[in-house]
Amino acid sequence: MPQTNPDPSIVSKPTSAAGLLRRPRAAEWRPGLAPDDIAHGEIFAFGDDAVGSALALAFARDRLAAAASDPLADTPDERPWLWVQDREALRRTGRPYRPGLPRALRHRLIDVAARSAEDALFALEEGLRCRDLAFVMGEITGNPRALDMTASRRLGLAAEKHGVPLWLVRLDARRDLSSARQRWVTQAAASPEPRWNPAAPGTPSWQAEMFRARRHPPGTWVLRDDGALVAQRAPSSPMAEDASSVPTQAV
Amino acid sequence: MVSSSSRRILAIWCARLAIDRWRLGERLIEGEGADAAPVALITETAHGPRITAANTAGLAAGAQPGMMLADARTLCPSLAVVPADPAGDLAFLENLAIWAQRWGPWSALDPPDGVIVDITGAAHLFGGEAALLADARAAFARRRLSVRLAIAPTAGAAWALAHHGPPDAMLHAADDPAQRLAQLPIPALRLDDDTITLLKRLGLKRLGDLHGVHREALVRRFRNRRSPAANPLIRMDQLLGRLPEPLLPVIAVSAPLVQRRLMEPIRHRELLERVVADLCADMARLLEGQALGARRLELGLWKVDGQVIGRRLEVSASSRDAPHLAGLLSRKLEDVDAGFGIEMVRLRAAWTEPLSLAQRDFEAAAENHGTSLAVCIDRLTVRLGVEAVSRPTPYASHIPERAQRWQGPLEPEKTSQGEFEFHARSVKLLDRPEPIAVIYETPDGLPRRFRWRGDAHDVVRAEGPERIAPEWWRERSTTRLRDYYRIEDMRGRRYWIYRNGLVGDGRGGMPEWFLQGLWG
Numbered sequence: 001m002p003q004t005n006p007d008p009s010i011v012s013k014p015t016s017a018a019g020l021l022r023r024p025r026a027a028e029w030r031p032g033l034a035p036d037d038i039a040h041g042e043i044f045a046f047g048d049d050a051v052g053s054a055l056a057l058a059f060a061r062d063r064l065a066a067a068a069s070d071p072l073a074d075t076p077d078e079r080p081w082l083w084v085q086d087r088e089a090l091r092r093t094g095r096p097y098r099p100g101l102p103r104a105l106r107h108r109l110i111d112v113a114a115r116s117a118e119d120a121l122f123a124l125e126e127g128l129r130c131r132d133l134a135f136v137m138g139e140i141t142g143n144p145r146a147l148d149m150t151a152s153r154r155l156g157l158a159a160e161k162h163g164v165p166l167w168l169v170r171l172d173a174r175r176d177l178s179s180a181r182q183r184w185v186t187q188a189a190a191s192p193e194p195r196w197n198p199a200a201p202g203t204p205s206w207q208a209e210m211f212r213a214r215r216h217p218p219g220t221w222v223l224r225d226d227g228a229l230v231a232q233r234a235p236s237s238p239m240a241e242d243a244s245s246v247p248t249q250a251v
Numbered sequence: 252m253v254s255s256s257s258r259r260i261l262a263i264w265c266a267r268l269a270i271d272r273w274r275l276g277e278r279l280i281e282g283e284g285a286d287a288a289p290v291a292l293i294t295e296t297a298h299g300p301r302i303t304a305a306n307t308a309g310l311a312a313g314a315q316p317g318m319m320l321a322d323a324r325t326l327c328p329s330l331a332v333v334p335a336d337p338a339g340d341l342a343f344l345e346n347l348a349i350w351a352q353r354w355g356p357w358s359a360l361d362p363p364d365g366v367i368v369d370i371t372g373a374a375h376l377f378g379g380e381a382a383l384l385a386d387a388r389a390a391f392a393r394r395r396l397s398v399r400l401a402i403a404p405t406a407g408a409a410w411a412l413a414h415h416g417p418p419d420a421m422l423h424a425a426d427d428p429a430q431r432l433a434q435l436p437i438p439a440l441r442l443d444d445d446t447i448t449l450l451k452r453l454g455l456k457r458l459g460d461l462h463g464v465h466r467e468a469l470v471r472r473f474r475n476r477r478s479p480a481a482n483p484l485i486r487m488d489q490l491l492g493r494l495p496e497p498l499l500p501v502i503a504v505s506a507p508l509v510q511r512r513l514m515e516p517i518r519h520r521e522l523l524e525r526v527v528a529d530l531c532a533d534m535a536r537l538l539e540g541q542a543l544g545a546r547r548l549e550l551g552l553w554k555v556d557g558q559v560i561g562r563r564l565e566v567s568a569s570s571r572d573a574p575h576l577a578g579l580l581s582r583k584l585e586d587v588d589a590g591f592g593i594e595m596v597r598l599r600a601a602w603t604e605p606l607s608l609a610q611r612d613f614e615a616a617a618e619n620h621g622t623s624l625a626v627c628i629d630r631l632t633v634r635l636g637v638e639a640v641s642r643p644t645p646y647a648s649h650i651p652e653r654a655q656r657w658q659g660p661l662e663p664e665k666t667s668q669g670e671f672e673f674h675a676r677s678v679k680l681l682d683r684p685e686p687i688a689v690i691y692e693t694p695d696g697l698p699r700r701f702r703w704r705g706d707a708h709d710v711v712r713a714e715g716p717e718r719i720a721p722e723w724w725r726e727r728s729t730t731r732l733r734d735y736y737r738i739e740d741m742r743g744r745r746y747w748i749y750r751n752g753l754v755g756d757g758r759g760g761m762p763e764w765f766l767q768g769l770w771g
Contacts, residue, residue, distance in 0.1 A: 048704060049744040050679045054771020057678070078659075080624065080642075093679055098643040098655045100676035100768070105493055106643075112631060113639045122752045126630050162621040172455030188743035190711075200714035201739035204771040225771075 016250040029182075029216035031229035032066050037215055039063055039135075039165030040156045040179035043208075044173055046242035047092040052169035053083075053139060053190050055206050055223065059167055060135045061102060062229040077133040081105065082127040084112040086120040088141035089171055102225075108134065117144035121151055128166055135165040143173050153179040175211075189222050207234060257424065259380070261368040261387070262409035264399045265347070268340055268364040269304040271396050273333055281395070282307065289327050292335040293544060300632060303335045331379050337363070338635040348501040354387060359406075359498035365413070366405050367498060384419050406498060407433060407490035411439035411458075428491050433459030440486040446476075450483060461487060481544040507541065507600040516555045517591025522553075523584060523593065528577040544569030544606030549578060552587065553595035560587055567632070567661045568625035569604035575626060579633045628660050645670055649719050651735075651767065674717065675737055677747040677768025684765035687748065689724040691764075694754035698736055701748065703766050708740040716750075731758045737770075746769035 027033075041059060045052025054244045064077060083096055090113055098106050112127075114120035117140050127136040136159075140147060159166045168180070175183070186209070191202035206226040212218065220234040265271065269292050279286045289309035293300040297429040300320040312327035323330055341362065348358045348366045354369035370383065377383040380402050391398045401412035403422035410418040415435045422431055432439070435458050437450050442485070455461055461469070461483060469484055476482040479489065509530050517523055527550065538545060546569050552560040562583045570576060622630075631640045641657040645667050648654050658664075689701040697713045715736030723730075731752030739745045747768030752759055 048706070049746075050677070050769035050771050051744070056676050057771070090682070094681040095679060096297070096643065097651075097677055097680035097768065098645060099651075099670055099674075100678045100680075100770075107664065110628075110640065110642050111657075112635065113641075114635060115639075116617065119635055121278065122634060123631055126622075126627055129622050130624060130627035132624035164621075188745065190743045191739060191745070196716060199712055201712050201737055201745050201770075204745060207743075 004060045027216055029213065029219065029221075031062050031223075031231050037181060039167070039182075040159045040180050041165075041167045041182040041184065042152075042170060042178055043167060044170045044175060044183070044185045046187060047089070047141060047171035049188055050093055051186055051204075051206050053093070053096075053137065054204055054225075055184070055186050055208060056137050056167035056169050057102065057105070058223065058225040058229050060165065061105070061225070063165055064134060065228065067120065077134060078108065079100065079132055079140060080108045080110050081134045082112060082123070082130075082136045083109050084114055084120050084123045084127065084138045085112050085137070086117050086140050086144075089139035089169075091142065092171065093139070116146075117141075121146055121155070124155060124166065124168070125158050128155060128164045129161060129162055130164070133164055135167070137167050137169070139169045139171060141171045141173070143176050144164060147176075149177040149179065152177075180212075181214050182210060182216075185209045185211060192224070258371045258404055259367065259374065259424075260403055260406045260409040261370045261383070262361070262401050262403070262406065262413040263347075263351060263366045263368065263387070263391075264361075264410075265344070265364045265366075265396055266399055267304065268344070269335055269337075269398050270306050272336070272340060272343055274306075275395060285331070288331060289314060289329060290331045290333060291323060293332050294335050294337070300332070303337075340364070345501060349503045352503075353390075354383060357498070357500045359500055361410065365410070367409065369498070380421060384421070388419065404428070405490060405492045406496050407441065407486060408492075410441060411435050411490060415439040429458075429462060432490065433457065433462065437483075440483055440490065441480060442483060442486060443480045444471070446481050446483065452701040458487070458490075494594070507534060507537045507543070507545075507603065508597065509537060510595060510597035512595050514591065516594045518589045518592045520584065520587075523587070523589070523596075524577070524581045526596050527580050527584065527598075528573070530596060531573040531577040531580065534576070534600060535600050537572045538571040538600065538603065541602070542605060542607055543603040544571045545576070545600040545602070546604055547600070547602035548576065548580065549599045549601050550583070551595075551597040551599070552593045553597070554589070555591040555594050558590070562577070563589075564633075565602075566625070567628045567659075568623075569606045570625075570629075571606060575629070582633050600766065614664045625661065644728060648722065650722060651676070651719070652684075653722075673730075675714075677745075677770050679769045681767055681769070683750040684749075684767040687764050687766045689748070689750075689764040691750075695750070698738060698748065698750075698764070701764065701766075703746075708744070708746075711741050719749075729758050731756060731762070 020146050043052050043056055096109060096111055101109065112123045114243070115125050120140055121137060122138055124138045127133055155166055186206050188206040189205040191205045194202040203224050203226055205222055207220070208223050209220040210216065210218050221231040222234045223231050224230060274281065274286055274294060277285060286306055287308060289306070289312040291302045291305040291309050291314045294303050298319070302314055302323055303322055304315055304316055305314040309330060312330065314323040314327060314330055320332065344360060344362065344364065344366065348360050351358050351366050351368050355368040355373045357369040359367045361367050372382045374383050378432045384400055384402065387400055394409050399413045399418060401409045401416055401420040403409035403412055404424055408422055408428050411432060412422060415438065422428060437456060437458065438447055439458065473482045473484060479485040485494060489496045511526055511530060513526065517526065534545065546566060548564045554560065562580070564579055564583060566579065586650040628640060640660050641656045642660045644658050644664055646654055646656045647667065685703065687701045687703045689698045691698040697715065698710050700707065700709050713736050716734035719733045719735060721730040721732060733749040733751055735747060735749045737747055746766055747770065748764060748766045750762045750764050752762035754762060
């Protein structure tokens with residue numbers, strides 16, 4: 001029999017070093033988590049739909065909603081937000097369309113159409129250093145040389161220093177090295193049936209796998225934005241069986 | 252009226268402005284040298300040169316303003332000719348209006364050759380109005396300008412007295428203007444030529460004649476004349492002070508300007524940036540003294556070989572932060588070709604706005620507390636271009652791509668009606684709808700399957716059509732209506748596609764399909 005601690009009061013108090021070490025893996029990711037972590041997320045998506053940017057928007061709204069739970073903050077958050085696209089992302093997936101954006105965000109959008117990935121990274125960093133922005137969202141296609149580990153670390157440090165969240169959507173990209181705190185792979189999922197017209201498309205849903213995160217164990221969810229972000233635990237690893245369609249063969 | 256009678260207006264009429272300017276330009280004394288011979292200023296018209304002004308000898312020889320030059324030459328073959336310069340006259344008059352503020356705090360232009368100064372409450376500084384007139388007369392005599400001056404309670408009366416009254420006329424507040432001015436001719440009302448001719452035909456020659464006519468008759472006669480210059484009643488009321496006459500004041504504005512002359516022409520970028528940073532520091536000091544911030548800066552680089560390079564910078568919010576401006580300007584210097592060297596650099600704040608208090612140490616503050624939105628936008632626009640950073644605004648149109656427009660990120664949003672909330676709209680819109688090949692139930696059924704960018708998509712669920720008719724008031728009559736469908740394919744991807752036209756709508760052949768929007 002292995003040696004156990006006979007005193008139950010010591011077990012219940014996580015003061016020992018072993019208890020401190022064991023604790024961090026516990027928290028599983030769920031929507032509406034208090035934003036104590038620096039938000040620097042990376043979302044891998046296909047370049048022929050708008051799933052990546054829609055999921056980034058949903059994450060951003062989720063974080064803003066969780067952060068705005070302060071009862072004293074009665075003024076609405078009217079800070080603008082930045083959406084940076086490089087030229088290829090703009091050509092493949094189009095421009096933001098104001099009438100289709102979430103109502104609370106649509107009038108606060110500042111759109112940046114960058115010519116190249118270098119310009120897009122510059123714009124992202126400038127946006128992260130701006131204290132007046134609610135969050136920054138980027139769309140970069142492929143694996144440009146400029147977006148390496150150093151660039152990603154720079155973005156992460158700027159986001160950490162100034163507290164501006166960043167979600168970077170990577171269209172048709174390999175999973176290269178990155179310092180992002182949360183990394184997701186996503187693709188479209190069949191939407192739930194709407195209440196009135198079962199033949200119509202419903203609320204946009206996404207199948208998303210978090211394959212690396214600093215504070216949470218990896219997992220796969222089906223997410224959708226019903227006013228607030230809703231997550232359902234998906235069957236164990238659907239991304240792996242559909243590997244040919246996932247944009248990230250080489251890990 | 253009390254308010255108007257308490258005002259005092261000085262009217263200055265440079266009776267012979269063009270000739271005086273010519274004489275000053277030629278450094279002549281009146282009646283001597285070239286001015287002793289007949290000289291006329293001419294402008295080219297469609298019917299040949301026409302005289303606009305003539306000197307004293309020219310007038311005596313028969314050259315009248317408005318005469319054709321050929322006619323004047325028959326009277327006086329020795330008439331010398333100089334081209335007139337109306338733009339220069341106007342510029343001179345603007346300077347004169349600012350100079351004339353020595354007699355009063357406000358002055359206004361009275362084109363083509365007059366200036367009006369509001370001297371209310373200022374006459375005591377010169378020892379009374381008579382002394383002020385004498386001072387003005389002496390000052391203009393020193394500048395060798397022939398002027399006629401008058402002081403009256405209204406601008407209209409002062410103008411009338413200056414042009415048609417006795418020299419140095421003065422109309423006191425206690426006088427009855429209608430009686431004092433009754434003997435002035437009708438042109439003293441500042442009317443246009445047609446109205447003067449009309450009044451002359453009606454037999455009204457002097458201002459006093461207008462008082463003899465019933466006012467109702469004149470009101471009826473000129474009932475559809477809105478412009479003051481065409482309606483003698485309005486002019487008369489302005490002259491008597493019954494109607495207010497706003498004057499557009501001339502205000503001297505000087506753009507802050509700093510420059511560096513360089514001992515040694517510079518050819519290297521680092522040195523130039525250093526000079527520009529120094530200039531920005533000078534400019535910041537200058538602007539801070541005036542409590543201004545720069546919105547537009549113009550940088551001029553004078554090269555040794557006689558060429559000038561100009562660079563212009565606009566910032567989104569007024570700023571006098573030297574390192575920030577220098578950083579933005581140095582990006583504008585990237586493509587400067589110094590050639591043999593740059594010998595002078597000048598920075599001018601062409602557009603300034605009041606800026607009372609600002610952050611001092613900007614770069615360190617940016618490192619610690621983040622930048623402000625205006626600074627962030629400035630940095631983005633300077634590197635990426637003005638059109639790259641924008642913000643969508645709604646626009647009243649049913650056509651999806653027309654329902655949003657782009658404007659500058661910090662411009663205020665125009666008010667608009669509420670948007671329709673019951674229409675589903677996609678998150679993203681392609682700049683140009685992409686044609687797709689669709690299998691659908693003809694003539695106007697739901698799409699079943701389509702091919703886009705080489706991939707086949709099976710439509711699993713679809714909603715539609717949402718029919719959007721063309722905007723007939725804006726587009727050609729051959730534009731076809733659009734039937735929009737919201738579809739979801741077998742892998743859950745959601746798109747917004749439309750069929751352009753109907754079978755047999757008489758506006759083209761088989762309808763084509765396009766993919767325009769993408770949902771998340």
